[in-house]
Amino acid sequence: MKLRWSNIVPHVILSVFSLCILLPLIWVLRVSLTDKLTAYKIPPEIGHLGLENYVEIFSTYPFERWFLNSLVVALAATAISLPLATAMAYAFARFNTGGAFLRLGVLASQMLPPIILVLPLFTLFFSTGLMQTHMGLILSHLTISLPFLSWMLVSFFEGDSASLEEAARIDGATRWQAFIKIAVPVAAPGILAAGLLGFILSWNEFLFALVLSGASSQTLPIGLASMETHAGVEIAPLAAATVVSLLPIFALLPFLRKYLIKGLSLGALK
Amino acid sequence: MAGIELKNISKVYGGSVVAVDDISLEIKDGEFMIFLGPSGCGKSTTLRMIGGLESISKGDLFIGGKRMNDVDPADRDIAIVFQNYALYPHMTVAGNLGFGLKLRGVARHEIEQRVKSISTMMGIEPLLDRKPAQLSGGQRQRVALGRALVRNPQAFLLDEPLSNLDAKLRAAMRTELIKLHHKVGTTIIHVTHDQIEAMTMGQRICIMKDGHIIQVGAPLEVYRNPANTFVAGFLASPPMNLVAGRLEGVGQGDLHAVVGAARLPIPDAFKAGYASHAGQPVTVGLRPEDFHQAPVGGSSVAVTVVTVAVELLGPEVILVAELGGSGGPEIMARMPRDFMARPGAELHLHYDLTQMHVFDAATGNVLPRPQIA
Numbered sequence: 001m002k003l004r005w006s007n008i009v010p011h012v013i014l015s016v017f018s019l020c021i022l023l024p025l026i027w028v029l030r031v032s033l034t035d036k037l038t039a040y041k042i043p044p045e046i047g048h049l050g051l052e053n054y055v056e057i058f059s060t061y062p063f064e065r066w067f068l069n070s071l072v073v074a075l076a077a078t079a080i081s082l083p084l085a086t087a088m089a090y091a092f093a094r095f096n097t098g099g100a101f102l103r104l105g106v107l108a109s110q111m112l113p114p115i116i117l118v119l120p121l122f123t124l125f126f127s128t129g130l131m132q133t134h135m136g137l138i139l140s141h142l143t144i145s146l147p148f149l150s151w152m153l154v155s156f157f158e159g160d161s162a163s164l165e166e167a168a169r170i171d172g173a174t175r176w177q178a179f180i181k182i183a184v185p186v187a188a189p190g191i192l193a194a195g196l197l198g199f200i201l202s203w204n205e206f207l208f209a210l211v212l213s214g215a216s217s218q219t220l221p222i223g224l225a226s227m228e229t230h231a232g233v234e235i236a237p238l239a240a241a242t243v244v245s246l247l248p249i250f251a252l253l254p255f256l257r258k259y260l261i262k263g264l265s266l267g268a269l270k
Numbered sequence: 271m272a273g274i275e276l277k278n279i280s281k282v283y284g285g286s287v288v289a290v291d292d293i294s295l296e297i298k299d300g301e302f303m304i305f306l307g308p309s310g311c312g313k314s315t316t317l318r319m320i321g322g323l324e325s326i327s328k329g330d331l332f333i334g335g336k337r338m339n340d341v342d343p344a345d346r347d348i349a350i351v352f353q354n355y356a357l358y359p360h361m362t363v364a365g366n367l368g369f370g371l372k373l374r375g376v377a378r379h380e381i382e383q384r385v386k387s388i389s390t391m392m393g394i395e396p397l398l399d400r401k402p403a404q405l406s407g408g409q410r411q412r413v414a415l416g417r418a419l420v421r422n423p424q425a426f427l428l429d430e431p432l433s434n435l436d437a438k439l440r441a442a443m444r445t446e447l448i449k450l451h452h453k454v455g456t457t458i459i460h461v462t463h464d465q466i467e468a469m470t471m472g473q474r475i476c477i478m479k480d481g482h483i484i485q486v487g488a489p490l491e492v493y494r495n496p497a498n499t500f501v502a503g504f505l506a507s508p509p510m511n512l513v514a515g516r517l518e519g520v521g522q523g524d525l526h527a528v529v530g531a532a533r534l535p536i537p538d539a540f541k542a543g544y545a546s547h548a549g550q551p552v553t554v555g556l557r558p559e560d561f562h563q564a565p566v567g568g569s570s571v572a573v574t575v576v577t578v579a580v581e582l583l584g585p586e587v588i589l590v591a592e593l594g595g596s597g598g599p600e601i602m603a604r605m606p607r608d609f610m611a612r613p614g615a616e617l618h619l620h621y622d623l624t625q626m627h628v629f630d631a632a633t634g635n636v637l638p639r640p641q642i643a
Contacts, residue, residue, distance in 0.1 A: 160354070160356075163352060163354060163356045164356050164358060164359075166323050166343075166350075166352070166356065167350070167352060167356035167357075167358070168358070168369070169322075169323070169342075169343045169344055170321055170322075170323070170343050170344075170348070170349060170350045171344075171349075171369055171370035171373060171417070171421070172344045172370050172373040172374050172421075173344060173373050174342070174344060177373065181369075182358055185360045186358070186359060186360055188360070
């Protein structure tokens, strides 16, 4: 293949953008393997490489608890929001429940800055005893994931899905059977992709966790932030903690890509 | 198996849009009925009402003598083959075929047995483990038909099932559906806008327009005795020539249909029905195949035409010509395959008067005349 400007230019531009995204990650990875002093050296030097920081976050900081809290909250928030969002999306797509008003209303909650939701949630949780609990945090995450996921899923129940359900009902299925045995399996890639996105949203959520969680329910983003102490930023352990907290997301990414693409190509059934 | 009866059925959307307007029709047990009409005529809506996918706004629907208006589609025991086939994409062919049986609680070994015998009958046995995405259009069509057949329903409703196939496959599937009906003998309602499907497949055709039934009858009966200009112009290709003219003459003595410069004497047998329109503008219907190069029996009249164009189709030739001489209304005539004429050439053809239809110019309804058997 001959080198042409029309080939080179886009690749150069894309490389610059990719570097913008990758450089911080590479820097974090490098810092996590060195010590605080080497981290800030200019010009950068590799210095001593080791896993001491990874040991430190598990010995000095309650990293396991943060990780577990994040895992519990993200899994539970996803497990609750996914079936609810699926049902909402189905109702929007099939029965046009609430019309455009309800659809926009659900979306409008996403247009508010999250800080506006924090205060009412704080008072609500304070009076119901949900403050600083896992349950409270899970419920607060539903305010983000439920609208987002239901909007995302609507398109998976539009189009072909309706005529497949009609075929099922003619075949002898009740409305419920047509939903469970046809509509949901057909939309499964989309539902899975939505679930993964919901998990990531909840995993990374900072503001609600900061205000509504307590010592026992602190999640990873709050834990990481707490490593910026009065005595300065513990940059090396922080980098190690960041790398570990990224791992689940990296593990999920290939699936997300696969199901999203599968979900988007659902329309090509005919 | 069961007959289907529609009594004064209407479908109104949103309180004002009338999709189907007060139609009544009886489909006999085991009959192959065609719903024919242009898109938007209400034929698919009618089919969906029979299937239970649309509610019935007014009127009564009976299947096998039982009123079905409020019965769930699952309990009507009918099958629909959809235009897009609507195969379940996440199931194999075997899963698609067996789904309805499974829902009805049929034992597993019986499902397997029935799926196997239907797939053998439809020639899709080697495909049982494939997913719909891995099938060709024709194969999907067979699976969709198989899925309908396997349940042994009281009636089949086919919603333009051939329209997604290419021309060759469509012709083959047409024959196959006819054979299938002979074999299973179940009531079939086939919705189509294709007049060839309508003419060749059905025992009766129900022609619809704007939510109304225009005419119901055996294909040839409707073809030979169209109720109005819409039916006359819709069936057959090329369709009946519909040309503006007048009925001239006094009473029953000497009545002519005058089209351009051509004068077509009205046969004695028709005069009684046509006399009332003497002196009035009418639409004259002349089928292309009723123009001949030689006189036909004692019933034809010589007409002069001027050639406009000649279309060589192979088995036949379509002559486009001006009737009665240059400047006359344009008509099409079906000529034998060895026919030749240069544009501008004047020809003398013979029109078979017994086949003529005259329609009221204002309403488009046919004027009464003896039926052509």
